[in-house]
Amino acid sequence: MSPAAGEPLLEFLEVMRRLRAECAWKAGQTHRSLARYLLEETHETLEAIDTGDAALLREELGDLLLQVYFHAVIAEETGEFTLDDVAGDIITKMRRRNPHVFADAPGGTPGEINEAWEAIKATEKQRDSVTDGIPPTLPALLYADKVLDRLARAGAEAPSPGDDLGDRLLALVAEARVSGTDPEQALRDAVRRLL
DSSP: OOOOTTHHHHHHHHHHHHHHHHOHHHHTOOHHHHHHHHHHHHHHHHHHHHHTOHHHHHHHHHHHHHHHHHHHHHHHHHTSOOHHHHHHHHHHHHHHHOHHHHSOOOOOOHHHHHHHHHHHHHHHHOOSSTTTTOOTTSOHHHHHHHHHHHHHHTTOOOOOOOSSHHHHHHHHHHHHHHHTOOHHHHHHHHHHHHO
């Protein structure tokens, strides 16, 4: 008999609590010490997506979920927040940012839905500059894409190619944006074709 929906998630929370209490290595970890593993698991998940291997993706999503639970259990111990708080916050955010589903607001095209999402997000964040909240540690192409997106929303002109290699790369990211292409994924796919 298969478990009821949600039971494995609750069981996994208990597994993580026990591991944290009884495993010396896991007990010694902090949010900071685990950061490298979160990054590593994220990249392994991206690799699984690139390969199209569903079994590998399932495994890597589990490893990524482990990181979420690990951080939540650490926070629970210190009284910062719980896994329920994390889930509750994201439920509230999804309901708020998807009024076309949860509040009988008009839906529209995927582009219009994304624009509404970004507008709601901008209202929530109340940023001091258009680039606030974009982590500068993102891969360079993704970072450039995010910055160009924010600048475009603020009415800035797309960059034109210059003589500098960086300027030309930035112009290529702008070109990818105009064509609706994810420049990070396009480059990953091109590199994969070399292998």
